[in-house]
Amino acid sequence: xxHVRTAARVSMADLxxxxxxxxxxxxxxxxxxxxxxxxxxxxxxxxxxxxxxxxQAQATCRLAEAEDLFQDMKTRFDRAVRLFGEDSAGVQPxxxxxxxxxxxxxxxxxxxxVENMRKKIEEEERRAKQExxxxxxxxxxxxxxxxxxxxxxxxxxxxxNSNGQNDNKGEFDDLISAxxxxxxxxxxxxxxxxxxxxxxxxxxxxxRRHSAHREDSRxxx
Numbered sequence: 482x483x484h485v486r487t488a489a490r491v492s493m494a495d496l497x498x499x500x501x502x503x504x505x506x507x508x509x510x511x512x513x514x515x516x517x518x519x520x521x522x523x524x525x526x527x528x529x530x531x532x533x534x535x536x537q538a539q540a541t542c543r544l545a546e547a548e549d550l551f552q553d554m555k556t557r558f559d560r561a562v563r564l565f566g567e568d569s570a571g572v573q574p575x576x577x578x579x580x581x582x583x584x585x586x587x588x589x590x591x592x593x594x595v596e597n598m599r600k601k602i603e604e605e606e607r608r609a610k611q612e613x614x615x616x617x618x619x620x621x622x623x624x625x626x627x628x629x630x631x632x633x634x635x636x637x638x639x640x641x642n643s644n645g646q647n648d649n650k651g652e653f654d655d656l657i658s659a660x661x662x663x664x665x666x667x668x669x670x671x672x673x674x675x676x677x678x679x680x681x682x683x684x685x686x687x688x689r690r691h692s693a694h695r696e697d698s699r700x701x702x
Contacts, residue, residue, distance in 0.1 A: 485585060489578040493555070500551055503544050510537050 514533050559569040562577060 485578050485581045489575055489582040491574045491578075493558075493573050496551060496554075500548060503547065507537070507540055507544055510540065 510533060514530065514537060517530050517533075558574055558577075562569040562572060565577075567577065
C-alpha cells in the first residue's frame, strides 16, 4: 500500500473547490475572448485573441481530463469505503486513509522492535556461548595444571619412598655385620647405634663387608 500516506493527505472538499475554481477561471477566459471578439476595431498585429483561443482549447481539454479523474477518484473511494463498511458521505479520504497510515506506522514500529529484540537475543546468546567456552577452557587449564602437580607430587613421593627403602636396607646390612663381628654385644653397641644415625657411605659399606668377610674366614678356621 505505497499510496496510503499520500491519500491520507487528500481532502475531498479541497479538491472539489479547486475543480470549481478551474471552471470559473476558464469561464472568465471565455468571457474575455468574447469581449475582444465583439470589438469593432482590432489593432494590427494584436495576437491576444489567437493566443487566448489556443489557451482556451488546451485548458478546456485539460479541465475535462481533470474532472474525469476526479469523478473516477470519487467512484473508487466510495467503493473502498463501502468495502470496509463505512459511509462515503460521512467519511473523508484523509480520515479514512489516516486509519491505514497509523496502522502501517504501528506495524513498521512493531517490526523494528521485533528485529531489535532478535538482534539482542542473538547478541546475548553469542555472549553466553563465549562465556561458556571461556569457562570450559579455564577448567581444562586448571585440570591440566592439577594433573601436572599431582604427577610431580607422586613422583616425589615415590622418590622419597625409594630413598627410605634404601636407608632401611642400609641399616639392616649394618645390623647383620654387627651380629657377625660381635659388635652388637658389649661397649661397641653405642658406636653401632651412632653409626645407624649417620648416613652410610659407600666406603663404610665396603669396609663392613670386608670385616664380615674376615670374620667368616676366622670362623671357618
